[in-house]
Amino acid sequence: MIKVGGSLGADMSRACADIRALVDRGDSVVVVHGGGAEADRLADELGRPKRYLTASGGRRSRYTDAAALDVLVLGMLGRLKPPLVTELLRLGVRAVGLSGADGGMVTARRTPPANVVVDGVRRVVRDDLSGRISAVDAHLPRTLLAAGYVPVISPPAYDPEADPESGAGLLNVDADRFAARLAVALEADWLVILSNVPGLLRDPGDPGSLVTEIPCEDLAGYLDLAGGRMKVKLRTAGEACLAGVPHVVLGDGRGPSPVLAARAGAGTTLVKGVP
Ligand SMILES: Nc1ncnc2c1ncn2[C@@H]1O[C@H](COP(=O)(O)OP(=O)(O)OP(=O)(O)O)[C@@H](O)[C@H]1O
Numbered sequence: 001m002i003k004v005g006g007s008l009g010a011d012m013s014r015a016c017a018d019i020r021a022l023v024d025r026g027d028s029v030v031v032v033h034g035g036g037a038e039a040d041r042l043a044d045e046l047g048r049p050k051r052y053l054t055a056s057g058g059r060r061s062r063y064t065d066a067a068a069l070d071v072l073v074l075g076m077l078g079r080l081k082p083p084l085v086t087e088l089l090r091l092g093v094r095a096v097g098l099s100g101a102d103g104g105m106v107t108a109r110r111t112p113p114a115n116v117v118v119d120g121v122r123r124v125v126r127d128d129l130s131g132r133i134s135a136v137d138a139h140l141p142r143t144l145l146a147a148g149y150v151p152v153i154s155p156p157a158y159d160p161e162a163d164p165e166s167g168a169g170l171l172n173v174d175a176d177r178f179a180a181r182l183a184v185a186l187e188a189d190w191l192v193i194l195s196n197v198p199g200l201l202r203d204p205g206d207p208g209s210l211v212t213e214i215p216c217e218d219l220a221g222y223l224d225l226a227g228g229r230m231k232v233k234l235r236t237a238g239e240a241c242l243a244g245v246p247h248v249v250l251g252d253g254r255g256p257s258p259v260l261a262a263r264a265g266a267g268t269t270l271v272k273g274v275p
């Protein structure tokens with residue numbers, strides 16, 4: 001399982017040659033991609049507002065009302081996925097683009113209304129279309145892998161309880177968690193999470209301050225080092241490691257051979273059972 005971060009922008013396609021190499025040697029590969037940055041760019045382009053909400057714990061996240069979800073879906077499925085799929089096809093990889101909703105693969109439950117701060121004002125938000133993944137059905141990706149395809153999957157997820165009158169029945173979910181949950185469901189040997197940093201840094205301003213190894217039973221001290229978006233990433237990687245994915249790495253997606261580099265030990269590795 002290879003997750004390419006939306007933070008990578010055009011560098012997302014750097015993983016494609018490695019994917020070809022892995023497929024060539026007979027590995028089954030699933031790609032998950034994010035797309036927060038593209039959604040923000042598209043919102044600017046379309047003149048749509050970008051809003052964030054801050055939870056009482058201080059965590060800042062995208063305020064995904066129906067219009068924002070629309071932009072997110074357009075960005076992820078319309079702008080980001082096609083060039084990833086065509087780049088893989090060009091390299092001879094039989095890539096298939098999907099969202100979490102396809103085949104009922106990733107199901108989510110909507111986050112309940114919360115008392116949060118939006119644009120400096122505290123209020124209860126009831127129209128946020130974000131959710132937490134409640135179930136993963138790996139039947140579709142397994143079927144595709146068995147037939148020699150490489151699924152290229154991303155949020156959103158499917159909300160079976162959505163009101164059919166309002167919205168598309170989709171929910172925004174975190175792309176790292178999406179990749180981790182699929183990796184667990186598929187019993188993946190590897191979860192390689194690529195983004196625009198070398199891994200977890202002790203000092204985000206210093207690329208030399210890389211933390212190379214983290215015991216997944218004891219994340220607390222490391223979570224304190226991470227800023228908002230890296231916190232989610234690290235917590236999720238820890239969950240996958242605890243759930244039994246044998247190799248979990250946070251790697252740098254900006255280099256020439258990012259997946260193979262991460263598999264060779266570059267980046268931050270999550271390890272289980274270290275005293
Ligand atoms: N201690 C830290 N070490 C490394 N990165 C950090 C740290 N604290 C915060 N960050 C931030 O986390 C960011 C990576 O998370 P982000 O969600 O932005 O990227 P992504 O997961 O690749 O993209 P997407 O969520 O769209 O898929 C880095 O760009 C960096 O700014």
Ligand SMILES: [Mg+2]
Pocket residue numbers: 005034175176229233
């Ligand atoms: Mg992220």
